[in-house]
Amino acid sequence: MDIFSFLVQTLNAVQYGLLLFLVASGLTLVFGIMGIINLAHGSFYMAGAYLAFGLTSATGSLVWAIVLGVPLAMLVGAALEALLFVHLYKRDHLEQVLLTYGLILIFEELRSLIVGNDVHGVAMPDFLAGSIPLNDTLSYPVYRLAISAVCVVLAIGLYFLIQRTRLGMMIRAGSHDRDMVQALGINITVIYRVVFALGVAMAALAGMLAAPISSVGPNMGGQVLILSFVVVVIGGIGSVWGALLGALLIGFADTFGKVILPEFAGAMVYLVMAAVLLWRPEGLLKKGA
Amino acid sequence: MSDQLLVADKLTRRFGGLSANEAVSLTLTRGRLHALLGPNGAGKSTCINMLSGDLPPSEGRIYYQGRDITALDAPQRSRVGIGRSYQRTNIFPGFTVLENCRLAAQSRHQRAWRLFANALGLRDTLDKAHAVMAEVGLEAQANRIAGTLSHGEQRQLEIAMVLATDADVLLLDEPLAGMGSEEASRMVGLLDTLRRSRAILLVEHDMDAVFAVADEITVLVNGQLLATGTPAQIRSNHEVQQAYLGEEAFHA
Amino acid sequence: MTIKTHTAGIAQAVVLAALAAYPLVGSEFYVEMVAKVLVLGIFAMSLDLLVGFTGLVSLGHSAYFGVAAYAVALIAPEFAPANLWFVLGAAVLISAAVALGIGLLVLRTRGIYFIMVTLAFTQMAFFLFHDTALGGGSDGIYLNFRPEPRIGGWMPFDLAEGSQLYYFILAVAVLVFVGIKRVLRSPFGRVLVGIKSNEHRMRSLGYSTFNYKLGAFVLAGALAGLAGVLYAVLFGFVTPELLSWHESGHVLMMVILGGMGSPVGAVLGAGAMVALEEAFSLLTTHWQLLMGGVILAVVLFLPGGLIALPGRMRQLIKSGGPHE
Known part of the structure; x- marks a missing residue:
């Protein structure tokens, strides 16, 4: 592998990892703060991709689709929390697994009823459609760089939200001591709703961003869900920075796995997880955002 | 065999x-009951968790x-002969009293490979379970579901399992906690009997009970370890009086 | 109590007699479906050993089912029938070995981690068969001949014959059912139930619970493998979908639907699940929507599953209303 193709693969790994981080960070926050395991989180990624497809067709641009789609996803997330997930908090993990598994079946069929089972493509915005030449044969697509940039900006934003804002303080307190938070007069219902909506919106945004570079089709949520689990296991439940670390690790393992051992690429990320489990069964960074 | 266990x-x-x-x-x-106060x-x-x-x-x-047992985990320490009870009742609430004791007795001879043996047919285990129920005075409750016992009876069950x-x-973490005075005095009597053939570490808040049964007290x-000695020594230890007990405790 | 055990014994005998008589009256299609229920019943019983008895919520149980099914297809020669006893033994051993390897890793975790990690390792097994040449890709592998139960030169029965295959599966299911019942009252089984109730206490009583959980994990993996072998023999082909995590969710749902912590419940759950799927798929192509609804309803309104239903009804009648 020469230096340029190495550079291309590295950029791909980072971009893939960052996109995964968007999905996994919501998952880990919901785990860490509300203590629920949500198998349907991958469905939000899928919903985002379909939203990108629908809104891009309607408005003519992915940018508009995102501008309209993210607030919409937040609203839907808040509504889902208020109507459905609020019933999960007091239940044990087994029931949460089954209920959210049931939701996956329902979401998949609703998708099939509403938009059918065809595979779609989404056009990337014209101004991001070019690519940057690296040498005579290799070039790198601007759109992938843009995805990475958006994700980095969001990760920084998340950092400020959690570390520097009042909401973030409440989130951190909520993840450590529920009773204390209640005693301080902080409205835990609101925190849960906001965190959940945020998680849904980030997963949906990841789906929208990914739509132009992967196809939009049935069951696209399942794979992302399981990879997000791997990320969360590697990083440690409840740790956003663990999720970032885990996501990048998975990005590299998957991307370079495909180059080095194409047949075993699918299994590579799980080997990384197995290694982490042997070394640190509770994840690289334990709880504490 | 040394008596220092x-x-x-x-x-x-x-x-x-x-x-x-x-x-x-x-x-x-x-043969001695050592109380841990503080x-x-x-x-x-x-301290008790480390032991x-x-x-x-x-x-x-x-x-x-x-023998140095620092590296042994909790199950291994139980198997060498260190048993403990917990401050917050720690039993199998859904099982009968008998099954709680039987499962505890089975741990001495686990026979995990006998997949098709009937656990309820293991005579040695059953005999042991009945013996300990008799020892703590629970044999009449043998077939009751442990979770439905009174608090005091659950504490007794916990001792029976150990x-x-x-x-x-025996490492006993506040075995008298939450007991009525009658139940408590029965438990103190039981501790008195148990000590004869065993070494006991008792963590307890009930000062009267401690000074009544302890052979040795560590504060x-x-x-930090403030003092170790007989009840009389501890009672007259100036540092202990100042740091912890206060005058009233002695005259009460 | 003895009256209750009596009734249960009679009920089980009646069900067994009905199952044994079924091929005499049922059509080929439905006989195969009952055989499928029995195979899935074994699969569900094996998972119940973990979820219902040991308290380990595994979301990756399809791996052992699928690996054994693939083992049958891969071991069997292409142009001749394999020896049943050989493929059966080999496939079950392989799935037990896989369960041992995965169990050593996943049992280091607990709670939510355990759920996620079991799921992830199953997905890894899925990719191994899906992506590599070994498993024939996403199309899977056909089993050209049903294995022969030859012992030396003697063939006690013939699986190529539909009803004999049915009776073989029924016999295995009964053996597994009785075997699990026995294991549950063994010293080993009592420890598993103790671990589910209060693992911390089991440790302080001197049980190295990791070893027991690993034992349960391997046993459950081996029995899931047995179910996988029967599945491959019954349907004659294997696909990566057998290892997919949806299959794991599916079997977990059977356990819950029937009522966990009971081998009868597991089999009942498998039967109910297959029946519901058949009924729903006759109604609409979007039958998964109904299935999802049933799952939500069972978890929300039917704690204890189908097996607890008679007791709940009795209580309802006694209390004279839906309160309490």
Whole structure:
């Protein structure tokens, strides 16, 4: 592998990892703060991709689709929390697994009823459609760089939200001591709703961003869900920075796995997880955002 | 065989920067009941957790009959002969009293490979279970579901389970907590009997009970060992009086 | 209590007699479907050993089912029938070995981690068969001949014959059912139930619970493998979908639908699940929507599953209303 193709693969790994981080960070926050395991989180990624497809067709641009789609996803997330997930908090993990598994079946069929089972493509915005030449044969697509940039900006934003804002303080307190938070007069219902909506919106945004570079089709949520689990296991439940670390690790393992051992690429990320489990069964960074 | 069963040598446990126990040493001797006293947060639970293997010490060693057992985990320590009861009742609430005791007795001879044997047909285990129920006075409740017992009976069951493991060393974490005075005095009587053939470490808040049954007392304050001695020595120890007990406790 | 055990014994005998007589009256299609229920019943019983008895919520149980099914297809020669006893033994051993390897890793975790990690390792097994040449890709592998139960030169029965295959599966299911019942009252089984109730206490009583959980994990993996072998023999082909995590969710749902902590419940759950799927798929192509609804309803309104239903009804009648 020469230096340029190495550079291309590295950029791909980072971009893939960052996109995964968007999905996994919501998952880990919901785990860490509300203590629920949500198998349907991958469905939000899928919903985002379909939203990108629908809104891009309607408005003519992915940018508009995102501008309209993210607030919409937040609203839907808040509504889902208020109507459905609020019933999960007091239940044990087994029931949460089954209920959210049931939701996956329902979401998949609703998708099939509403938009059918065809595979779609989404056009990337014209101004991001070019690519940057690296040498005579290799070039790198601007759109992938843009995805990475958006994700980095969001990760920084998340950092400020959690570390520097009042909401973030409440989130951190909520993840450590529920009773204390209640005693301080902080409205835990609101925190849960906001965190959940945020998680849904980030997963949906990841789906929208990914739509132009992967196809939009049935069951696209399942794979992302399981990879997000791997990320969360590697990083440690409840740790956003663990999720970032885990996501990048998975990005590299998957991307370079495909180059080095194409047949075993699918299994590579799980080997990384197995290694982490042997070394640190509770994840690289334990709880504490 | 030495009568010094369990020796803790300068046990230290740190949580982050905080020392919950600092160089605490204890010796438990067969035939003697050793009480561990101290105000809340003095590190009594940390100490008993290190002895039982629930918590690894940061420094220090633990010896059982001269053998270094610091590296053994909780199940292994139980199997060498250290049994413990818990401050918060820790039983199998959905099982019968008999099954609680039977399961405890089975741990001495586990026979995990006999997949098709009937556990209820293992005579030695059943006999042991019935013997310990009789010893603590629960045989009439044998077929009741443990979760439906009164609080005091659950505490008795907890002791019965430890006895069923044939432990030589009993680590008892507040066995009298939440008991009525009648139940408590019966438990004190039981402890008195049990000590004859075993070594007992008793963590207890009930001062009267402690001074009534203890052969030796160790006082912990802020994770440090303040004094060790007979009840009379502790009663007259000036430091102990100042640091912890207060005048009233002695005249009450 | 003895009256209750009597009734249960009679009920089980009646069900067994009905199952044994079924091929005499049922059509080929439905006989195969009952055989499928029995195979899935074994699969569900094996998972119940973990979820219902040991308290380990595994979301990756399809791995052992699928690996054994693939083992049958891969071991069998292409142009001749394999020896049943050989492929059966080999496939079950392989799935037990896989369960041992995965169990050593996943049992280091607990709670939510355990759920996620079991799921992830199953997905890894899925990719191994899906992506590599070994498993024939996403199309899977056909089993050209049903294995022969030859012992030396003697063939006690013939699986190529539909009803004999049915009786073989029924016999295995009964053996597994009785075997699990026996294991549950053994010293080993009592420890598993103790671990589910209060693992911390089991440890302080002197049980190294990791070893027991690993034992349960391997046993459950081996029995899931047995179910996988029967599945491959019954349907004659294997695909990566057998290892997919949806299959794991599916079997977990059977356990819950029937009522966990009971081998009868597991089999009942398998039967109910297959029946519901058949009924729903006749109604609409979007039958998964109904299935999802049933799952939500069972978890929300039917704690204890189908097996607890008679007791709940009795209580309802006694209390004279839906309160309490």
